[in-house]
Amino acid sequence: MAVKLPIYMDNAATTRTDPRVVEAMLPYFTEKFGNAASRNHKFGWEGEDAVDLAREQAAALIGASPKEIVWTSGSTESNNLAIKGAARMYAKGPEGSKNRGHIIAAAHEHKAVLDPCKRLQNEGFDVTFLQPPADGVITRAMVAEAMRDDTILVSIMWANNEIGTINEVPEIGALCHERGAIFHTDATQWVGKMPTNVDKDNIDLMSWSGHKMYGPKGVGALYVRRRNPRVRLEAIQDGGGHERGMRSGTLNVTGIVGFGKACELAMHEMDTERERLLGLRRKLERDLSSRLEVVQVNGHAERRLPHILNISFGYVEGESLLMGIKDIACSSGSACTSASLEPSYVLKSLGVGDELAHSSLRLSLGRWSTEEEVDYAVEGIVKAVNHLRTMSPLWDLYKEGIDVSKIEWQTH
Amino acid sequence: MAYSDKVIDHYQHPRNVGSFGTSKDVATRKDVGVGIVGAPECGDVMQLQIKVNEQGVIEDAKFKCFGCGSAIASSSLATEWIKGKSIDEALSIKNTQIVEELSLPPVKIHCSVLAEDSIRSAIADYKKKNGIAAGTDAAAATH
Numbered sequence A: 001m002a003v004k005l006p007i008y009m010d011n012a013a014t015t016r017t018d019p020r021v022v023e024a025m026l027p028y029f030t031e032k033f034g035n036a037a038s039r040n041h042k043f044g045w046e047g048e049d050a051v052d053l054a055r056e057q058a059a060a061l062i063g064a065s066p067k068e069i070v071w072t073s074g075s076t077e078s079n080n081l082a083i084k085g086a087a088r089m090y091a092k093g094p095e096g097s098k099n100r101g102h103i104i105a106a107a108h109e110h111k112a113v114l115d116p117c118k119r120l121q122n123e124g125f126d127v128t129f130l131q132p133p134a135d136g137v138i139t140r141a142m143v144a145e146a147m148r149d150d151t152i153l154v155s156i157m158w159a160n161n162e163i164g165t166i167n168e169v170p171e172i173g174a175l176c177h178e179r180g181a182i183f184h185t186d187a188t189q190w191v192g193k194m195p196t197n198v199d200k201d202n203i204d205l206m207s208w209s210g211h212k213m214y215g216p217k218g219v220g221a222l223y224v225r226r227r228n229p230r231v232r233l234e235a236i237q238d239g240g241g242h243e244r245g246m247r248s249g250t251l252n253v254t255g256i257v258g259f260g261k262a263c264e265l266a267m268h269e270m271d272t273e274r275e276r277l278l279g280l281r282r283k284l285e286r287d288l289s290s291r292l293e294v295v296q297v298n299g300h301a302e303r304r305l306p307h308i309l310n311i312s313f314g315y316v317e318g319e320s321l322l323m324g325i326k327d328i329a330c331s332s333g334s335a336c337t338s339a340s341l342e343p344s345y346v347l348k349s350l351g352v353g354d355e356l357a358h359s360s361l362r363l364s365l366g367r368w369s370t371e372e373e374v375d376y377a378v379e380g381i382v383k384a385v386n387h388l389r390t391m392s393p394l395w396d397l398y399k400e401g402i403d404v405s406k407i408e409w410q411t412h
Numbered sequence B: 001m002a003y004s005d006k007v008i009d010h011y012q013h014p015r016n017v018g019s020f021g022t023s024k025d026v027a028t029r030k031d032v033g034v035g036i037v038g039a040p041e042c043g044d045v046m047q048l049q050i051k052v053n054e055q056g057v058i059e060d061a062k063f064k065c066f067g068c069g070s071a072i073a074s075s076s077l078a079t080e081w082i083k084g085k086s087i088d089e090a091l092s093i094k095n096t097q098i099v100e101e102l103s104l105p106p107v108k109i110h111c112s113v114l115a116e117d118s119i120r121s122a123i124a125d126y127k128k129k130n131g132i133a134a135g136t137d138a139a140a141a142t143h
Helices: A019-025 A042-062 A075-089 A111-122 A140-146 A169-179 A253-291 A318-324 A345-349 A354-358 A371-391 A393-399 B005-012 B023-027 B069-082 B087-091 B095-102 B106-129
Strands: A069-072 A102-106 A126-130 A151-155 A182-186 A205-209 A220-224 A295-297 A308-313 A360-364 B032-039 B044-052 B058-066
Touching (some): A069 A075, A075 A111, A075 A151, A075 A205, A111 A126, A126 A140, A140 A169, A253 A308, A253 A371, A318 A360, A318 A371, A371 B058, B005 B069, B023 B032, B032 B106, B044 B069, B044 B087, B044 B106, B069 B095, B069 B106, B087 B106, B095 B106
Parallel strands (some): A102 A126, A151 A182
Antiparallel strands (some): A308 A360, B044 B058
């Protein structure tokens, strides 16, 4: 089977919207366009019914009650609402005071968790950023050690977006419940891919997004526990009192319909899809590792999402590698692909050296990835890495038996 | 990021990739000047080797580069430009000329700076090996 180019291997950034999702959404643009808050006509009722169905679909996927779903614009908003909303609600002192409470997060969280936490530091909260170990997995024991009597909130992502490692979320949730802290998890990369049950997994607040699970962009959800304990949030966006006052603003009915449909599809197809993607990722990993020298897979060997591979190719710079594989859409941990000059802070937090962080690729598979695409990607990457190594002065030094890390470089 | 056609051309068909021997070999060769600039943790390392004849003319140049496409293109272009030039002429090459030739965007200016540094560094190494004080005419050197 011929491979259609370019190949998409950046599903951790976003996914293609499933055509079945688009089909479900279409009537809500031009026919059933009512405002879900319009209580006195058919258009409004249609909108409300559609939102209710989507709420049930979203709740079913995570073992929650539909009343526990708050619609947002995506995971960034869900994280902001959860973290700032909970911290301000459960603060131990009034605005302007110090020592308002302790928060725990991991240093390799997404910026949409780190930055709200940093803002809270300026508002009198004390935040501990847990340094992950080399395998990238945050354990219950690490959180337990950081826990204090004044810890009000713990936010630990379920699976990391760059390396795919899976943290001990149910165990950390149990610890939080024992200690009376609210537990939030950014589950953007997890939900829709892996089985989730907010009760069994001890979760109080959980963020996820439509576009990472074959739904539309611009719509997300926040799970907010209603009992044992009942979690309250201070709203960030005020207005018409939508979403039980937690998130005002006219509901994105079309997007929400798509989100619900994506949840329903994920629920039915998750198990087979997971096995298939795991097989493809293992093949990708095995073929690259066997055909190239000095290759390092980043993150825990086993505790990883089935569809994400983060891999470093020694003595090859990531951006030049991306240039050599322009038919393969993926991401690099190299600084050059972002506005900052620092390489990936996630890889750095794991203690991956700057040089290997610059040399990393994140390949993430999805619903339409095929074995032929994996084969094509392996060929392309092997060719590009070999081409760049013929040009790499570091590769020569390595081949001469010189330890590159021991050289004193003239940094500029 | 979109690259200019010239950057893509140098990336795909780099000019003068290579070296005149291992790092040990060239360390003792008086006719070869070696410049290595940058650092792996910054994401760019450029190595430029120049072979200088008795008239002080750069007969041949070879480069190796660990870095982004713009860094590879800058060092590849530098080798093209310095070949056949006297070392003094080579020293007059400015990074801004490289920026212009390759249409480098502002975030990639450091690549051109590195290429200019590599030329200066290789020439300084050559002069040092041949006992020429910085700023002296290389043709006066005896081999």
